[in-house]
Amino acid sequence: MMMLVNSSCGQSINSNNVAKAQTLVNQAGALMMSASAGEEEKVTLNKAVDLLKKSIELNDTVNVAAQSLIICYIRLKEPQKAIDICTQWLKKFPKDENARLQRGMLYYSSKEFTLADSDFDIIKAYLAKQNPTFSSNLAPAEINKIINLSFLNVVVGNQEHAIYLIDHLKTALPKNTIVDRAYLDMQKTTRDDVIRKFTGF
Numbered sequence: 001m002m003m004l005v006n007s008s009c010g011q012s013i014n015s016n017n018v019a020k021a022q023t024l025v026n027q028a029g030a031l032m033m034s035a036s037a038g039e040e041e042k043v044t045l046n047k048a049v050d051l052l053k054k055s056i057e058l059n060d061t062v063n064v065a066a067q068s069l070i071i072c073y074i075r076l077k078e079p080q081k082a083i084d085i086c087t088q089w090l091k092k093f094p095k096d097e098n099a100r101l102q103r104g105m106l107y108y109s110s111k112e113f114t115l116a117d118s119d120f121d122i123i124k125a126y127l128a129k130q131n132p133t134f135s136s137n138l139a140p141a142e143i144n145k146i147i148n149l150s151f152l153n154v155v156v157g158n159q160e161h162a163i164y165l166i167d168h169l170k171t172a173l174p175k176n177t178i179v180d181r182a183y184l185d186m187q188k189t190t191r192d193d194v195i196r197k198f199t200g201f
Contacts, residue, residue, distance in 0.1 A: 017058035024055035025065050032072065045072050061092070070102060074200055079106050097126050102198070105155065109199040120156040127153060132165070134172040143169070147182045154186075154194050162186065 028051040035044035052069040055062070066089045073082035086103035090096060104119030132146045146169050153162035166179075166186045173179045 018062070021055040021059040021062055021065065024051045024058070025062065025068060028052045028055070028065075028068055028072075032068065032075075035075075042076060045076050048072050049076075063089075063096075063098075066099070074106075074198075077201065079110050079199065079201070082106055083110075097123060101152070101155070105195045105198050108195055109201050117157075123152070123156050124158060127156065127158070127161075134168045136172055138173065140178075143173070143176065143178060147179070150182070150186065151189075151194055154189065154191050157191060159191070 028048040031044050031048040031051070035041040035048075049069065049072050052065050052072065055065045056069070059065075066085055070082045070085050073079070073085065083103055083106045086099045086106065089099045090103070093099070100119045101123050104116045104123065107113070107116035107119065127149065130149055132142070132149065134146075138146075146165055150162045150165040150169075153159070153165065163186065166183050169179050170183045
């Protein structure tokens, strides 16, 4: 499960290159979905990487190309390259919480805890501004948002607030199966578990 917050970067797209860049992204996405396990997966993912790099050369402001490249490098077990893509993106869009969260998790899994904390501190400031309402009339999207916020707090090391959120959600919706499952997951899930689901290591 990839825990991401909403991207806040203001992206502008070069109309001269967008069609070609998007075609390359689509081709890379198809390769990523078709990649099977083992050596064949590595070959296929490297082909996707080449396509995504070409896409970014044509248009370096399309979020999906950068995100796909990060995922490719994670699947190829090349975390430093994934970190480098996050860093390049953040130079252009420093307010993109998605990329910052991803980089923080990659730093954490690479045991670069000081660097991880620098990114997580910024995400904590974002999370501190989120004040969800708890009621028995929450829509599914609102429920999922609170669950997501809870696990994001786990990622950045704010376990106490994560439990606060999920406890209040369960109190508001005691018979909701999605909330029940999230509540149980929260009881047995550690910070390392959540981050490992994203980074794979």
